[in-house]
Amino acid sequence: MKDFYNNSFSPEFIQQLKSKNDIISLISKYVHLEKKGKNFWGCCPFHHEKTPSFCVNEYDGFYHCFGCGESGDIISFLRKYEDLSYYEAISILAENANMKIPRLNDDEKYIKIKRTKERLLLILNLTREFYKNSIYNKDANIAQSYLKSRNTTRASLQNFELGFSPNFNDLPNFLAEKGFSPEEMKLAGVCEIGKNGKPYDFLFERLIFPIVNVQNDCIGFSGRDLSKNANVAKYKNTPTTMLFDKSKTVYAINLIKKLKKSFGLNNIIIVEGQFDVVSMHQAGFENTVACLGTALTKDHIKELKRFCDNIVLCFDGDEAGQKAILRALNTFEDYGDDVNVRVVRLPENLDPDEFLKKYGSQKLKDLIDNAVNPIIFKINNIKEKCNLNNPEGKVEFTKNALKILAGLKSNAEQDIYLGEIKKETNLSLDYLRRDLQNIKSLLQKNNFKNLENSEEIGDKISNNILENNLFGEIGGQSAIIKAERFVVASLLHHMSYAVFNDEVINSIQNPSLKKLVNILFQKYKNNEKFLVSYIFDLFDVDSEPNIKAVANFDFNIIQNPEEYFKECEYLIYSSSLKFKKDQLSKQYSQEISTDKKIEILKQINLLTKNIQNLEKQKQRNKN
Numbered sequence: 001m002k003d004f005y006n007n008s009f010s011p012e013f014i015q016q017l018k019s020k021n022d023i024i025s026l027i028s029k030y031v032h033l034e035k036k037g038k039n040f041w042g043c044c045p046f047h048h049e050k051t052p053s054f055c056v057n058e059y060d061g062f063y064h065c066f067g068c069g070e071s072g073d074i075i076s077f078l079r080k081y082e083d084l085s086y087y088e089a090i091s092i093l094a095e096n097a098n099m100k101i102p103r104l105n106d107d108e109k110y111i112k113i114k115r116t117k118e119r120l121l122l123i124l125n126l127t128r129e130f131y132k133n134s135i136y137n138k139d140a141n142i143a144q145s146y147l148k149s150r151n152t153t154r155a156s157l158q159n160f161e162l163g164f165s166p167n168f169n170d171l172p173n174f175l176a177e178k179g180f181s182p183e184e185m186k187l188a189g190v191c192e193i194g195k196n197g198k199p200y201d202f203l204f205e206r207l208i209f210p211i212v213n214v215q216n217d218c219i220g221f222s223g224r225d226l227s228k229n230a231n232v233a234k235y236k237n238t239p240t241t242m243l244f245d246k247s248k249t250v251y252a253i254n255l256i257k258k259l260k261k262s263f264g265l266n267n268i269i270i271v272e273g274q275f276d277v278v279s280m281h282q283a284g285f286e287n288t289v290a291c292l293g294t295a296l297t298k299d300h301i302k303e304l305k306r307f308c309d310n311i312v313l314c315f316d317g318d319e320a321g322q323k324a325i326l327r328a329l330n331t332f333e334d335y336g337d338d339v340n341v342r343v344v345r346l347p348e349n350l351d352p353d354e355f356l357k358k359y360g361s362q363k364l365k366d367l368i369d370n371a372v373n374p375i376i377f378k379i380n381n382i383k384e385k386c387n388l389n390n391p392e393g394k395v396e397f398t399k400n401a402l403k404i405l406a407g408l409k410s411n412a413e414q415d416i417y418l419g420e421i422k423k424e425t426n427l428s429l430d431y432l433r434r435d436l437q438n439i440k441s442l443l444q445k446n447n448f449k450n451l452e453n454s455e456e457i458g459d460k461i462s463n464n465i466l467e468n469n470l471f472g473e474i475g476g477q478s479a480i481i482k483a484e485r486f487v488v489a490s491l492l493h494h495m496s497y498a499v500f501n502d503e504v505i506n507s508i509q510n511p512s513l514k515k516l517v518n519i520l521f522q523k524y525k526n527n528e529k530f531l532v533s534y535i536f537d538l539f540d541v542d543s544e545p546n547i548k549a550v551a552n553f554d555f556n557i558i559q560n561p562e563e564y565f566k567e568c569e570y571l572i573y574s575s576s577l578k579f580k581k582d583q584l585s586k587q588y589s590q591e592i593s594t595d596k597k598i599e600i601l602k603q604i605n606l607l608t609k610n611i612q613n614l615e616k617q618k619q620r621n622k623n
Contacts, residue, residue, distance in 0.1 A: 131163025
């Protein structure tokens with residue numbers, strides 16, 4: 001959500017802007033909110049849910065979804081929901097509050113970028129209309145015949161705004177007549193410039209799929225070759241531009257938004273190709289999208305989660321499609337958020353369009369309704385590659401299947417899938433559990449996430465294990481970072497038991513939390529108010545996990561927060577002293593000078609005394 005205009009305005013202007021815009025009134029335009037206690041609750045607009053987990057704190061001016069983790073202030077809500085730049089969101093809020101936006105040094109730069117963006121959108125939307133109209137011309141026979149052979153309906157033609165590029169020159173000539181330069185055409189990604197300096201349509205003689213964003217603006221195109229020439233790429237996409245990046249763009253996301261608004265969404269189906277999307281929609285699966293011929297990315301997942309948490313992968317049934325599913329599943333795992341993914345395995349190497357033509361929509365619906373979870377899909381995928389009728393194949397299957405289970409956090413879940421492996425191999429559950437435990441021990445010892453793709457158990461020992469000191473995070477959150485988060489969160493949220501302690505504040509090691517707590521301390525000393533929403537002006541919260549954690553801290557999970565606060569303070573301060581002592585001890589062992597050794601020893605003795613006093617104080621407090 002960061003752009004060059006972030007933090008360009010003074011804190012005083014932003015705080016005044018927020019105070020004159022009621023966050024409850026604004027969000028209520030998009031989400032039905034009900035007051036419960038001191039906060040307002042509703043269903044999250046950034047992911048699909050039936051039970052409200054989206055909370056808006058009116059006093060502190062921020063929101064947080066306990067389902068998907070989205071959070072922010074009134075500015076970030078507008079930006080995320082309407083897909084606006086920082087300046088655009090500020091402009092809307094300033095207009096609502098009848099406030100004048102202060103002139104900044106970057107104004108001219110921003111205005112230039114804004115005008116360029118508007119100009120490129122105009123080119124792209126005009127190009128969309130040009131292609132759409134061209135498909136009805138006589139010289140579009142090849143495209144018309146192709147669409148007929150694919151049983152494409154008139155409704156699909158209009159719904160997806162399919163078009164045709166007749167030749168090299170008609171599009172650039174059309175745009176030139178509208179007053180656009182060759183450089184602008186290239187910048188928009190609709191034309192290339194030849195050696196003669198003239199623009200040409202690089203998607204010439206292709207069937208055109210406009211790529212449309214959630215605002216229903218055309219941001220790019222995908223062209224399908226109709227020549228059947230094996231040496232020509234089947235699909236070509238618009239190159240990356242300031243408006244289009246295929247690694248972040250979901251094909252047909254505009255139709256998903258429309259569908260959710262009209263009828264709601266139970267799940268979203270992802271297929272591999274644009275024509276598969278068209279065929280799926282024609283067959284009644286209007287909740288289908290594609291990722292433009294590129295591997296699924298975290299940005300794709302983030303875009304999809306705005307509309308639904310339930311995802312069904314329905315890739316091609318051939319080997320390439322199955323590999324693509326495995327890559328996609330790894331991306332979902334790395335995304336690290338609560339997304340419910342299921343997988344359809346299409347038979348006979350068929351793609352969705354071919355399957356629909358051969359078996360019909362009801363058969364596909366049955367497959368989708370019975371889609372398997374990622375673990376079962378992976379186990380089945382391994383089973384197909386192993387011959388379970390001989391010992392070697394059974395060993396290979398068992399070893400690789402156990403690698404998959406080793407990455408699961410729940411012992412109960414692991415046990416369920418061990419039963420599946422037992423069914424296939426007829427091996428004893430005791431033996432399977434023992435082998436699984438050995439693999440899990442190796443995972444914990446060497447700090448890696450899973451071993452699914454390794455040829456041998458030891459292949460994937462991480463090269464990135466952090467130095468094992470007091471402040472390293474080995475295998476996840478350390479006790480120190482948890483303590484620092486709780487202390488800073490308590491201070492930020494003005495909890496009654498939270499007091500500022502110089503020694504503890506100075507001992508906080510995480511850079512982001514240290515910066516925040518120093519700001520809070522300064523505000524406290526100056527007797528200045530600090531609302532939670534202010535941190536969204538100071539930090540890019542979405543990219544700072546520790547800041548996001550303290551902003552959205554769930555204090556309900558702490559049974560005795562006052563006592564826990566003191567324990568965390570002790571842990572932070574004592575760990576800092578011990579770390580300094582360890583560092584000095586290393587320095588002492590390497591020092592040659594006797595005088596310097598004596599000086600270091602004095603510092604070590606002082607730290608030792610402070611540690612002992614701190615431990616005695618803790619013991620007295622317990623008694």
